[in-house]
Amino acid sequence: MSKPVVFGQNLSRYYEVSGGVFKKPGLVKALDGASFTLEPGKTLAVVGESGCGKSTLARLVSMIEPPSGGTLEIDGKPAVVGSVEHRKTVQIVFQNPFGSLNPRHKVGTILEEPLRLNTDMDAQARRKRAEETMERVGLRLEHYERYPHMFSGGQRQRIAIARALMLNPRVLVLDEPVSALDLSIQAQVLNLLADLQDELGLAYMFISHDLSVVKHIANEVMVMYLGKVVEAGKTTDLFEKPRHPYTAALLSATPKADPAKKSHRIMLTGELPSPLNPPKGCAFNPRCAYATEECRRSAPKLEAVGVTQVACFHPLG
Amino acid sequence: MTDMTTKPAPSARQVKRQTRNRMLAEFWFYFSENRGAVIGLFVILALVVVAIFAPFFAPHEPTQQYRDALLFPPAWQDGGSWEFILGTDAVGRDILSRLIFGARFSLFIGVVVVGLALLGGVSIGLIAGYFRGPVDTVIMRLMDVILAFPSLLLALVMVAVLGPGLLNAMIAIAIVLQPHFVRLTRASVLNELNREYVISARVAGASPFYLMTRTILPNCLGPVIVQATLSFSNAILDAAALGFLGMGAQPPTPEWGTMLAEAREFILRAWWVVTFPGLAILITVLAINLMGDGLRDALDPKLKRT
Numbered sequence: 001m002s003k004p005v006v007f008g009q010n011l012s013r014y015y016e017v018s019g020g021v022f023k024k025p026g027l028v029k030a031l032d033g034a035s036f037t038l039e040p041g042k043t044l045a046v047v048g049e050s051g052c053g054k055s056t057l058a059r060l061v062s063m064i065e066p067p068s069g070g071t072l073e074i075d076g077k078p079a080v081v082g083s084v085e086h087r088k089t090v091q092i093v094f095q096n097p098f099g100s101l102n103p104r105h106k107v108g109t110i111l112e113e114p115l116r117l118n119t120d121m122d123a124q125a126r127r128k129r130a131e132e133t134m135e136r137v138g139l140r141l142e143h144y145e146r147y148p149h150m151f152s153g154g155q156r157q158r159i160a161i162a163r164a165l166m167l168n169p170r171v172l173v174l175d176e177p178v179s180a181l182d183l184s185i186q187a188q189v190l191n192l193l194a195d196l197q198d199e200l201g202l203a204y205m206f207i208s209h210d211l212s213v214v215k216h217i218a219n220e221v222m223v224m225y226l227g228k229v230v231e232a233g234k235t236t237d238l239f240e241k242p243r244h245p246y247t248a249a250l251l252s253a254t255p256k257a258d259p260a261k262k263s264h265r266i267m268l269t270g271e272l273p274s275p276l277n278p279p280k281g282c283a284f285n286p287r288c289a290y291a292t293e294e295c296r297r298s299a300p301k302l303e304a305v306g307v308t309q310v311a312c313f314h315p316l317g
Numbered sequence: 318m319t320d321m322t323t324k325p326a327p328s329a330r331q332v333k334r335q336t337r338n339r340m341l342a343e344f345w346f347y348f349s350e351n352r353g354a355v356i357g358l359f360v361i362l363a364l365v366v367v368a369i370f371a372p373f374f375a376p377h378e379p380t381q382q383y384r385d386a387l388l389f390p391p392a393w394q395d396g397g398s399w400e401f402i403l404g405t406d407a408v409g410r411d412i413l414s415r416l417i418f419g420a421r422f423s424l425f426i427g428v429v430v431v432g433l434a435l436l437g438g439v440s441i442g443l444i445a446g447y448f449r450g451p452v453d454t455v456i457m458r459l460m461d462v463i464l465a466f467p468s469l470l471l472a473l474v475m476v477a478v479l480g481p482g483l484l485n486a487m488i489a490i491a492i493v494l495q496p497h498f499v500r501l502t503r504a505s506v507l508n509e510l511n512r513e514y515v516i517s518a519r520v521a522g523a524s525p526f527y528l529m530t531r532t533i534l535p536n537c538l539g540p541v542i543v544q545a546t547l548s549f550s551n552a553i554l555d556a557a558a559l560g561f562l563g564m565g566a567q568p569p570t571p572e573w574g575t576m577l578a579e580a581r582e583f584i585l586r587a588w589w590v591v592t593f594p595g596l597a598i599l600i601t602v603l604a605i606n607l608m609g610d611g612l613r614d615a616l617d618p619k620l621k622r623t
Contacts, residue, residue: 062520087522100513104535104618114521147618163517 003075004037005170005203006061006090010070011035013056017276026276030056032227033070035302038171038203045206045218045235047250051272053227054207058175061205062092084118091164095176097156101148107134107159108144114166129166136199137162137192154185158192165196171203179210190217211254215239223247226275226283228299233308243305243315245288282313290314347615354611360604368420375414376402379571383409388587404589406580412589415571416597422572423553423601426487430552431545433491438498439541443529445499446506457503460496468493469558476564483556483572486565490555494548501544505537539613546609550602557598573598 013031031053038044046054059065060072063079063086072079079086091114094100101110111130115121121129131141137158148156157177164172174193178186194217196202208214214221215235222232223246231244242248249266270287273279282299285291294313302311349355367374377383389405390397397404403413445456463471475489476482509515510533518532557574559565561581566572568579573594580590614620 064516064520082522084522087520092517092520094513094517096513100517102514102518102532102536113518113523117522117527149619160517163521167521 004039005075006038006205007073007076008037008061008070009035009073011057011060011067011072012069013053013060013065014068028275029227029278030275031060031067034222034224034229035070036205036222036232038205040170040201040203041197042219043197043204043206043217045208045214045221046224047208047211047214047221048224049209049272051226051275052224054209054224055175056227057224058092058173058205058207061171062090062173063087064092087114087118088167089169090171090173091167091169092173092175093157093160093164093177096180097153097160098180100160101156101163103148105147106144107139107146107148110148110159111163111166114163118167130162133162133165136165136196152185153181154188157181157185157189161189161192161196165200169202171205173205173207175207176209177206178213179208186213193217211251223250226273226278228283229302229309229311230284231308231310231312232302237307241306241308241316243308243310244284244312245290245314245316246284248316282311344615347620348611351611351614353607354614357604357607357609357611360600361608364420364424364601364604367417368424371418371421375411375417376400377411377414379410379415379418380569381410381414383411385409388583388590390587391589403593404587406576406590407583407587410569410571412576412593415576416573416593419571419573419576419594419597420601422483422566422570423556423574423598426483426490426556426572427549427552427601427605430487430491430494430556431549433488434494434498434548434552435541435545437491438495439502439534441495442499442502443506443534443537446503446510447525447529447533453503456499460499463493463496469555472555472559473562473564476559481564481567483566483570486556486559487552490552490559493555494551497544497548498541501540502537505540506533509533509536539617542613542616543609546605546612549605550598553598553602 010033011031012029012033015028015030017026017028034053034057036044046057048054056065060067063081066081074086074089105113108127108130111133112126115126115129127144131144134141134143139155139158139162143151143155148159151159157180161172161177177193178189181189190213193204197204204217206214206218218235220233221235221238223230223238223244225246231238231242231247238247239251242251245266249268252264252266266289268287273283273286279286279296281297282288282291282295285295288295292314300311300313302309305312305315348358383401383405386398386401386405387409388407389401389409391404392399392402401411401413403411403416405411406415441456445453472486472489472493475492476485479485479488515528515532518528523532553574556565556572557577560567560570560572560575561578566575568575576594577591577598580587580594583590
C-alpha cells in the first residue's frame with residue numbers, strides 16, 4: 001500500500017436552514033461523518049442517489065467549503081482552506097461542461113488562469129504549458145484561440161480536465177464527470193481519465209450514480225445514503241457480494257447486458273427521506289425489508305464485515 | 318502563431334501589442350457585421366467631429382442676436398434666408414449654429430452622466446451581488462429609496478441643494494440614474510455567482526476582487542451596455558428638463574434641451590424652433606442605441622463563430 005495523498009476522517013458538513021421567523025432553524029446534515037483515503041494511481045468511487053451527500057463530499061475535499069467537523073489531511077498534514085498548497089494538490093472537474101467554462105474566455109485563457117493566479121510563469125511559459133496539456137487531453141493546438149461554445153460536450157469536458165491538470169495536481173475530484181455526456185463520448189472521456197491516471201499517477205475521487213461506470217473505473221467504492229457511508233470496500237468485493245440492503249438494491253437496479261442472465265430486481269418502496277427530518281435510528285430503516293426494532297432505535301456504525309465495511313445490524317449473507 | 322518560434326523571440330511588449338491589434342481586428346470584424354451599428358457609429362463620430370470643430374462649422378456665433386431677423390423660417394421656406402439655413406429663434410439667433418455648438422454640451426452631458434452612473438452603479442451592484450447578506454440589504458434598500466422618488470423631482474432637489482448649473486445637474490442626474498445600473502448588475506451577478514465556472518475559478522485560487530472584476534463582471538455586461546445607451550438619451554432629456562426649470566444649463570447656453578424648452582411657446586407659430594433641436598436629440602439617441610446594440614453583439618462571445 002502506498003502512502004495516501006488525501007486522508008479524510010469523520011468529515012461532516014451541516015447547513016443551517018431557517019424555517020422562517022418563528023420556527024427554530026433546522027439543521028441539514030448533508031454529510032455526516034465520512035472517512036476515506038485517496039492513494040496515488042487509485043480511484044475511489046462515491047455512489048448514491050441524488051441528495052445523499054456525494055457532491056458535498058466533493059466540495060469539502062476540493063475545499064470549496066470548509067467542513068463542519070472532522071479532519072482532512074494532505075500528505076499527513078491538516079489541509080488549510082484556500083492554501084496554495086491545497087490548490088496545487090487537489091483540483092476538481094465538474095459535472096456540467098457547459099457551465100464550468102467561462103463563456104467570455106478563450107480556451108487558452110481558461111487553461112492559463114490557474115497558472116496566472118498561482119505561479120509567476122511568464123506568458124510564453126504559460127502558453128507552452130497550456131499547449132502541452134491540451135495535447136495530453138487530446139485537444140488540437142488551434143483550439144487555443146477558440147471560445148468554449150464552439151466545442152461539443154466531450155471536448156468541453158476535455159478542456160475542463162486540462163484546466164484541472166494545469167497545476168500538476170496529484171488528486172482529481174471528478175464530480176459526475178461523464179453523466180452529462182453522450183454514451184459514446186462517455187467512453188472516450190473515461191479512457192482519457194484512465195490514461196491520465198496511468199501516466200501521471202493521479203488519485204481520483206470519482207463521484208457517480210452510474211454503477212456500470214463505477215465498476216469499470218474504480219478500485220474502491222463508497223456507497224452513501226442520506227449523508228452517511230453505508231458500505232465501503234474494494235469494487236470487486238462490493239459488486240460481487242453487497243452486504244448492505246441498500247447496496248444490494250442499488251446493484252440490482254443496474255441494467256445488465258446479458259439477457260440470459262436472470263436478475264432479481266429489489267424494488268425499494270418510499271422516497272429518500274428529507275435530510276431536514278431524518279428517520280430515527282438507521283436512516284435506511286423506512287425503506288429496508290430487513291428492518292427490525294433495533295434499526296428503528298439506534299444507528300449502526302460502519303464496521304468491517306467480511307471483506308467490506310458495512311453500517312448495518314443485519315448485513316446480508 | 319506557429320511561425321513565431323522560428324523568428325527571434327518577440328519581446329513582451331511586442332506580444333502585448335500584437336494581441337491588442339488582434340483583439341481590435343476581431344472586435345471590428347464582428348461589430349461591422351451589424352450595419353445599423355456601423356451607421357450609428359459613423360453618425361456619432363460625425364457628431365463628435367462637429368462638436369470639437371464647432372467654430373469652423375458654425376456660420377454664426379451661437380449667442381449672437383440678429384435683431385432684424387427674429388423667427389426667420391428655414392432657407393427653403395417663404396421668407397427664409399440662406400444666411401440662416403435652419404432659421405432663427407425668437408431673439409434672432411441662428412438655429413444651425415446653436416445646434417452645432419449644442420452638440421458639445423449634449424454629448425458632454427451624456428458621456429459624463431452615463432460614465433458616472435455606470436461606474437458607480439456597476440461597482441455598487443457588483444459588491445451587493447457578490448457579498449450578499451447585510452451589505453446587499455443596505456445597498457438595495459438605499460437604491461429602492463432613490464427609485465421611489467420621481468426621478469426629476471429628486472434631481473431637482475439635489476440641484477437645489479448643490480446649486481444650479483450644468484455640472485451639478487449632471488451629478489444629480491447621474492445619481493438618479495444609478496439605481497438602474499445597480500439593480501441590473503446585481504441581478505446578473507446573482508445569476509452568475511453560483512455558476513460552476515465561477516466556483517472553478519475560486520478553486521483555482523482567484524481572490525474576491527479577481528472573481529468580481531475578471532470572472533463575473535464580463536459576463537454581466539450585456540444588459541448593462543444596453544442600459545447605458547438608453548440612459549444616454551435619458552441623461553440628455555433630463556438635463557434638458559432641468560435646464561427648462563432653470564436648474565440646469567443657464568441661458569444663453571446653446572444646450573439642445575434648453576433650446577427645446579425655450580421654444581415651447583412658438584410650437585404653433587414657428588415649427589422650426591422646436592423641430593430641429595428635437596431632431597438633433599432624436600438622431601443622437603437613435604445612433605447611440607444602434608451602436609449599443611452592435612456593441613453588445615460584438616462583445617458577446619456566444620455569437621462568435623469558429
